[in-house]
Amino acid sequence: MRYRTIPRTDIHASSICLGTASIGSTLNEADSFKMLDTFVDLGGNFLDTSLNYADWQCEIKSVSEKTIGKWMKLRQNRNRIVVGTKGGCPKPAEGRFFRLSREELEHDLQKSLSNLQVSTIDLYWLHRDDPSRPVSEMIDFLHEQVIAGKIRSFGCSNWSVERIEEAIAYSEAAGKYGFCANQMMWSLAEPNPDGISDKTLAVMDQATKKYHETYDLAAVPFSSQAGGFFGRALSRTELEKAKPSLGKYFNDVNFGRLERVREVAGEIGAAPSAVALAVLFAQPYAVYPIIGSRTTEQLADSCAAGQLRLEEKTARYIETGE
Template sequence: MKHIKINNVEKSISSLIMGSDYFSPDNQEKVDGVIDSFLEIGGNTIDTAFIYAGGQSEKAIGNWLEQGSNRDKINIWTKGGHPNQNGHTINQKELYDQLQTSLERLKSDHVQLYALHRDDLTVRVEDILEWLNEHVQAKRIQTFGASNWSVERLEEANNYAAKHGMEGFSFSSPNLSLAKAKEPYWPGCVSVDQNMIDWHEHSQLPLFSWSSQARGFFTGRFTRDNLENEDLVRVFYNNENWERYDRAEGLAKEKGCSLIEIALAYVLNQQFPTGAIIGPQNRDELISCGEGAKISLTVDEVAYINLNR
């Protein structure tokens, strides 16, 4: 499996990143088995967040970390700053409080990666960078990134950081998938467009995609006439995405692999460093993801299935 080197993080980041929004101490045995199988296929990074399952995701990961020598095997990536019922939480106090709570749940004094779950355009990037750099200096986090930020804000922040000798954002996490979102899956979410692709190719800032397999669009369970999943229909059903589906299905047959493995390979074969957050819930699904991560696509193949040629 490919790995990505991130500033200040001791272990490089596996191109497959284990999603954990369904993790809970209530299904701890399943969680332990999935993480152990993820390590077996070469993965080493788990994605979680302050809000996932009301904090139960972080607690389940903390339980796993507490077992034996697990802590040295894995990179933990958690997120804070998601809006709540009172609005945005991108401020110094709430970010500090959320991170402290996350660390308590994870039973750890630090995480390798931290990201802001959303942006708040009313807050200056200068202030945000000051707060995040304080957490790096206090060794609560090794590096930080941004989830669902625009390239304009990322560029503004990193230009300011470079000018003032500060740590900047070392990765971004929008939605990148072969199926293109017609509208945000959740409010405030950002999906990759051509401008963002061009910016990442130029900057080479690593991108870790959520919903990298388009919420199951490429599993084969859905067809043009199957409208049972309202969110999938709302976000991904259009003629262009079904044409991408057909082209990817044909390429999968040529390469002797599954359609969903081609969809995953699309994310991992960009012209800049990429990782894909995956959500397998059993060993077979993990093995499929591992096979998809091994597939190499040419620039022409990536362009073809994405309707660019």
């Protein structure tokens, strides 16, 4: 597994980040610990969780953070793990789509510190934006938390590139800490324009890529495997039938990419899911794809991307066919 220091931080993180929305919920505690142990055995250290994982399906609130906290305590490995968690999470069931006031962020941060049983969070994410709130308010708050030692760094998730630019420009002008990373939906498969029902999710686009390149901003994409679109040994017809939930990725461009992923995977002797992830690494800025693994076998398969690097022309061929 390759490691890379997140620019503008001293955080040395594995190039694959393990998503933990299923930890403690879909996966029971024993299976969650096994998943986390396997990730560490495979060389990983970077975890992505959130205060609200997986409140939509579990009676125990923040079960992902709590399970990770328990695991780190039992394994005595807190100092070897890079924990990223999110605050300011919307609560749509309560009609609260924006929760980014100082009071709400303070509340969320304290809860996450307690759930994770840590004194510092390595990477604190704002889960969403509130475009009506000045960026200065949120940056000032997060800057103070770095100074206070409650977080080491911070980033944004599902923000527009315009607002990211504004926030970074503000932090630089004010001489304060700023966003060190951006979390967006991005994989080798492009979702269909009407395929994403949650309109609050930000999808990687050309303008965002350009900004990452110009500012050397780390990208930490979620749904980076397109829900396993590239990992199944099925024909197009079989996949369409077997996994209608992947319908948002069903289009000619993506099936062309799938064909070329398989071709390159065969040539270099790698798993197709690892090749699809490796295409994301072929950027001039740091990329840490967040993977969602249901089994430890999938985890091993995907983590193989951690040491796989493709030549630029191979990545371009997979993407464009040229």
